[in-house]
Amino acid sequence: MLRLSLLVLASAFAFTPYTLALNNSSQNSLAAESGLEQSATKDELIEFTELEHQLVEASGLLSLSQQVKYSAQRLIALSIEQPETDAAKDAVDSTTQDTLSEPNADKVLINHAQHFAIAKHLAKRWTEDQWQQRLLELIHDMPVATQKLIQQQLAHPMLKAAQRKERAAISLQDTAAYQLYINKLRQQPPGALRWQLVESLDKQSGFSQMIIQARSTVIKQIQQQVKGWQPQATWQKQSRREVLEFLFYAYRTTPNNKLKHIADSFNQRELNQFYKDVRNAIH
DSSP states (O other): OOOHHHHHHHSSSSHHHHHHHHHHHHHHHHHHHHHHHHHHGGGGGGOHHHHHHHHHHHHHHHHHHHHHHHHHHHHHHHHBBOOHHHHHHHHHHOOOTTTTBBSTTOOOBOOOHHHHHHHHHHHHSSSSSHHHHHHHHHTOOOOHHHHHHHHHHOOOHHHHHHHHHHHHHHHHHHHTHHHHHHHHHEEEEEHHHHHHHHHHHHHTHEEEHHHHHHHHHHHHHHHHHHHTOOBOHHHHHHHHHHHHHHHHHTTTTTTTHHHHHHHHTTTSSHHHHHHHHHHOOOO
C-alpha cells in the first residue's frame, strides 16, 4: 500500500510549464553530483543479497527520492527569480492555491546560483541511486530471518489488493472525476468512523509522516542556501491533507472492516519497525 501511495504523492505536484523548464537544470546538476558521489564510494559498496534488493522493490520506498525532487522543483518554481513574461506569470499564478511557500509579494526569491546549489546538495543523498544504497544498507543490518518476515508481510494478499486499488487511483488522479471527488469530500466530509479509519491507516503506515519528513529535507536545504526564505506556515498540515484525501479516494469502495484490517497490518512488529527505521533515515 505504501509503495503506490508514495508514488502518488510525488506526482501530486503536477508540473506547470515553468517547473518543466526547471527540470532539465535540476536533473543535470543532480546527475553530475551523483556521479561524483558514486565514484568516491565505488570501492566501499557492500555486496547486497537478492532478498535485500527484493525488499527495497517491494517496499516502494525508492519513490521518496522522487518526492524530494518534485518538492524541490515545486518550491523553487514558486520562489525563483524569473522574467516578467505572461507565460512565467501564468505558471506561478497557477500554483498559488494550496502552495508550500509563502504567497506574498515580499517573499525571498531564489536566484539561479542558489537553485543549482540546492540541487547539488540534495543530490548528495537523494538521487534514486543514493537513496537505494541507503535503504539497502538499512536492510542489510537486519537479521536474514527478519528480512524474510518483512517480505512475507509485504506479500500478503490484503496488501497486494490495497496496492491494486492505489494503482487504479494513480491512473485517475489527473482526471476531472478525481478532482470532483476531492471537492465533494471537502464540502461533504464522511462520518466520524470513516475519518477515524482513514486517519488510522495513515498513522499506522506512517505515510504522511514520511512525506512531511521528505519535504522537510528540501525546506532545510533551501533555507541553508537562501537566507530568509520560509515555507508556508501550514505546509505540514497541507501535506497531511493531501495524503488523507488520496487515501479516501483510493479506498472509497472499501468497507470499513477491510479498511481496518489493512491499517492493522502495519502493526506487525517487523514491518512496523522497518518503516520506523526508514523514517529515521529520512534526513
